[in-house]
């Protein structure tokens with residue numbers, strides 16, 4: 001089996017007593033949880049930079065609480081408001097997509113990549129290219145740039161720590177030194193809010209219903225991805241790039257309680273799992289303190305109280321996103337880039353009520369079928385493919 005070139009060198013890693021950190025996407029769901037953990041441990045952290053897209057008020061508040069050196073808004077429109085909100089502080093204020101990349105380039109030891117979507121790719125790469133330790137929540141950038149991203153990580157001796165709860169779980173029980181002793185990895189999935197819906201029922205669901213996840217409190221896009229189960233498809237591709245396994249070695253298992261966050265099945269019959277309450281502060285803390293651990297306010301797991309853990313196979317008929325993502329992964333090259341871009345377009349149109357819930361995966365499938373997606377060699381290919389797939393998906397939406 002080919003070893004994944006991802007460099008995770010436990011011996012090189014150490015947590016210094018004061019660590020400088022940057023949070024890309026600090027105003028989002030993952031970002032706010034990260035801010036809370038850092039604020040509770042300010043004696044251990046200095047904050048280099050915080051970034052957001054438009055949320056001036058929250059970003060300014062976070063900058064004051066964490067005494068951030070730099071804050072950046074991707075959308076320049078709010079620049080003056082942010083500057084006014086931080087008047088009298090030492091925080092440097094900037095705006096624009098390039099300024100977000102520059103913020104990631106500031107010399108923070110640890111960077112949380114929690115921008116949503118492919119918009120997070122360039123900033124995450126800036127952190128990778130200076131060899132930082134990156135807590136990766138932004139799965140879309142790994143799906144979109146795949147091998148190209150992983151090669152950059154290896155070339156620049158960066159360290160990538162998964163923040164997605166499933167991948168954090170696998171990371172914690174995966175024996176990298178004996179990867180050939182691993183039979184398969186099992187990604188657990190809650191099944192989302194429509195786990196028991198018929199296709200007919202799904203036809204009519206609204207964005208409000210789709211963003212109301214039964215177990216996790218998350219941003220709108222990932223909540224919709226969880227509802228279509230495209231999230232698990234993206235995670236399948238993410239797992240392929242993070243761990244030295246083949247596509248066939250990655251299984252998906254629906255586990256509605258979200259207590260077992262994923263498992264690794266070894267050749268001797270042992271199955272190792274990581275468990276916890278569904279609280280993102282646990283995997284975020286794991287990546288923040290790694291290779292040590294830190295306390296979090298996450299609720300403790302009480303198995304006696306939960307009493308029953310259940311499991312079921314995913315239904316590919318009602319959730320075609322799973323097979324679509326696996327097909328894109330196995331096709332390789334530019335197909336996952338196109339899948340991700342089309343999904344971002346379709347989800348945003350669903351959230352704006354322009355298209356229906358089932359149209360999301362339909363549009364992703366039709367986008368994949370609309371072109372021959374060749375080899376993905378470099379970052380230019382990623383950008384061009386992303387643009388092309390978005391155009392195709394937009395065109396499909398306009399014809400609905």
Ligand SMILES: NC(=O)c1ccc[n+]([C@@H]2O[C@H](COP(=O)([O-])OP(=O)(O)OC[C@H]3O[C@@H](n4cnc5c(N)ncnc54)[C@H](OP(=O)(O)O)[C@@H]3O)[C@@H](O)[C@H]2O)c1
Nearest residue numbers: 025027028029030053054055074115116119137138218219
């Ligand atoms: N939420 C979870 O529990 C969870 C779990 C696992 C993985 N993830 C992954 O983590 C990432 C973030 O998820 P989330 O739920 O935290 O998302 P979210 O709540 O929507 O937050 C997204 C963050 O990215 C910023 N942002 C949005 N568009 C941007 C752009 N074009 N340029 C720069 N910044 C931009 C937002 O700023 P504004 O606030 O100003 O809009 C916000 O800070 C996603 O990739 C998701 O799949 C999330």
